[in-house]
Amino acid sequence: MDTIKTFFKSIPRRYYMIAAGVGGVLIVLFTIVAIIAINKREPLLKSAIERAKAKALDDYQVQLEINKAYFSGLKEVSFEGISATPIDADTLVNIELLRVSVKLFPLLSGKVKLANMDMENARVSFIKKDSVTSNYDFLFREKEADTAQVAEVEKAEEPIHMAKLANRVIHQVLYKIPENMDLTKFEISYKDDSLFHNIKIPKANIDNGDLESTILVNEDKATWHIDGDLNPGRNRLSFRLYADQGKVELPLLEDKYGMRVNFDMIEAELQDVKWINNDDLQISISGQLSNFLINHWRIASNDVIVPKASTQAELIIGKDFIELDEGSVVQLEEIKAHPYAKLTLLPHKIYDLGVEIPEMDAQKAFDSFPTGLFESLEGIQVSGKMKYRFDLHLDSEMPDSVQLHSAIEENGFKINSYGKTDLSKINSPFTYEPYETDGPVRDIIVGPENPDFTPLNQISPLLRNAVLTAEDPTFFTHEGFVEKSIKASIATNFKEKAFRRGGSTISMQLVKNVFLDREKTLARKVEEMLIVWLIEHNDIVSKERMYEVYLNVIEWGNNVYGISEAARHYFLKDQSQLTIGESIFLASIVPSPKRGLSRFTSYGGLQPYLTGYFRLIGTLMANSGYIPRDPNRSYGFYSVSLRNAVLPSRAPEPDSTMLDTDRSRIDLEREVEEAERLLEQLFGKEIEEQ
Known part of the structure; x- marks a missing residue:
């Protein structure tokens, strides 16, 4: 302490006088600037509001109204009577009173960070009419680009830096989270022609980052709570959502999309946002879920229950x-x-x-x-x-x-x-129950008791080899999956921008038919793959028995199951009498059996677009030594004739519009083209006689 006193005594008096003078001048200048700022801030606020109104109208066709706006403190602004109404639509937002204050020091660097926020009597109403128009369409509408802006972007040499853009967006969001907040009477509702749901928040508070709120769902039918710890300055946020009694239910999802979802509690945390080098932004997120239930026909046929799940995710965004x-x-x-x-x-x-x-x-x-x-x-x-x-x-x-x-x-x-x-049940006679959309069709005994059951060694070799060639050429050597086939399907579906064809093997098709129902859900597909692995990897069933059951149970037409029924249905003959052309035809309809009859003309011959498919399958079978080569490369196409009793009716004269039969024909042609493309990817672009 004595040393410090000695130091200050050694400084000449005139330096103290200079410092005092400079300080006084700075105080005077700061006072003048503050007076000017205070006098100018009202016009600046009014100008900012007018710009916001013009932007909302020009960019989103939304009329923004603010009845009154004024400074209610040195750094606090109050707004009264706020509304946002899309043109020719119902009002989306109504706010009776909104007060916000910002932090002063961040303003010096051009950043706007909220310090406090109060909101009273606010309502957000999502309204959809006639299942078409809504007052929130603008949220999903692409903003019309200004020609000058587009030209400027096109001239830019550097592409958008994803990490820097993400960093700006994240911090814009974080800066808008106040340290303190009082929210009173806030409501969100959704209404369409048949539904109405609302969420009311009587009170929500943030006190130095501590969040507490109560949420009333659909007029007090359920009570939720959200609490958390918000520290946006350190890039940390955490919250949890739970119900007063029972589970958190989401009735809007169930009523609107048929998806039932509920859980005991969900917790989530933004742990950090940081640069791990000059170009990469790392975002650390964690979360956990308890007693989660979901039911939707696209996922599974029953309730799917997850007692406990958690995640720790590291998201990295680079240039x-x-x-x-x-x-x-x-x-x-x-x-x-x-x-x-x-x-x-x-x-x-x-x-x-x-x-x-x-x-x-x-x-x-x-x-x-x-x-x-x-x-x-x-x-x-x-x-x-x-x-x-x-x-x-x-x-x-x-x-x-x-x-x-x-x-x-x-x-x-x-x-x-x-x-x-019992995955081994197909090793002995069993009852197969095919399913349609409305439920089971009929019982089919897969064994000698059924006169239509045909042992593998008695099934026409032409038919056996045609189906193998078209559906799964390596069935007897693979272990349930063909990686090359799956890759070809992925490539095809990616190029078509739609799901056109899967990479299912005969093993997968058999499991789907015998052990699973016909519901096309995500769970069923994964379950199918697991069962295939269990059967193939553990040698539960021999390949020969699998193929035998497959040919005796798969669908070949409306209520036509098994090869014996199929041969009679289309050609009125025993399956052992099938020709090469008839066998290739039957192989062609396996992916879409209900459209089998559509592949014929009203005169009983095959549609011309199938000639390429016959040439492809026939050539592959000849290359494998299954059949002799056909110098004309037609492989029985012109000899296939449908029995008269099931001939399709002659198509009416076409009019100026596309008929349903035309659409069906186009769909069938596309199916055949996709099958040809997949086989070409598996065996090479050019399949020629060897």
Whole structure:
């Protein structure tokens, strides 16, 4: 202390006088600037509001109205009577009173950060009329680009830096989260021709980052709570949502989309946003979910229940890519998976997807499957260990060069007892129950008791080999999956921008027919693949028996099941008498059996567009030594004749509009072209006589 006093005494008095003078001048200047700012701030506020109104009208066709706006403090602005109404639509937003204050120091660097916010009597109403027009269409409408702006962007040498853009957007959002907030009487509602749902928030508070709120759903039918810790200055946010009693239900999803969703509690946290180098932005997110239930016909036929799930995600955004880092973790009960994804945008789009499940106890893996997801496997008892790895790489400029790897590796894996479904039942006679949309069709005995059942060695070799060639040429050598076929299907579907054809093997089709119902859900597809792996990998059923059952149960037309019924239905003959042309025709309708009759003309001959398909399948069969070569390369096309009793009616004279029959013909032609394209991808672009 004595040293400090000595130091200040040593400074000449005139320096103190100079410092005092400079300080006084600065205070005077600051006072003058403050007076000018205070006097000018009202006109500036009015100008800013007019610009906001003009922008809302020009960019979104929304009329923004503010009855009164004024400064209610040095750094606080109050707005009264705010409304936002899209042109020719109902009012979207009404706010009686809004007060906001900003932090002063961030303003010096041009950043606007909210310090406090008060809102009273606010209402957001989403309204849709006639199932077509709504007052929120503008949110999804592309803004008309200004010609000058487009030209300026096109002239720009540097593309958008994704990481910098993401950083700006994230912090714009974070800066708008106030440290303190009082929200009173806030309501959000949705209304259309048949539905009305609303959420009311009587009171919500943020006190130095601590969030508390109560939410009333559909006029007090349920009460939710959201609490959390908001610290946007440190890039950290966390919240949890739970109900007063019972589960958090989402009735709007159920009423509008038929999706039932509920859970006990959901927690989420933004842990950090930081630069890991000069170009890459890392976003760390975590979350957990308890007793989650979902039911939707696209996912599964029953309730799917997940008792507990959690995730730790590391998202990396670079200059020209977005990536989910392979260090991310998703945990489902005992299953711990490491997902990976990357979208590279420049110089063109490249997609990378992957997931790794490290080695774990096999029984724990099966026990961790969500209840209701894989019904056939519920209760299965296994031993040993297993792990899984999936990788996909797709270059949008070279989709035919897609790279794919999917493999389950096991160590001492063994099935000790089957669960709900006995996977070995097809080794002996059993009853097959085909399903349609309305339910089961009829019972079919798959065994000698059924006079239509035909053992494999008695089925026409022409038919056996035609179906093998068209559906699964390597069936007797693969283990349930053909990677090359799946890759070809992915490439085809990507180029067509739609799902045109899957990469199903005969093993997969058999499992789908015998063990699963016909519902096309995500769960059923995954369950199908798991059962195929279990059957093939554990040699539960021989290949010969699988193919025998397959040819005796698959559908060949409306209520036509098995090859014996199919031969009689189309050609009024025993299957052993099928010609090469008839066999190729029957192979062609396996993917779409209900359209079998549409492949014929009203005179009983085949439609001309099938000639290419016959040439392709016939050539492949000849190359494999199944049949002699046909010098005309027609392979029985012109000898196929449908029996008279099921001839399609002669088409009426066409008019100026496209007839339903024309649409059906075009669909069938496309199906055949897709099958040809897939086979060409598998066997080469040019399939010639060898």
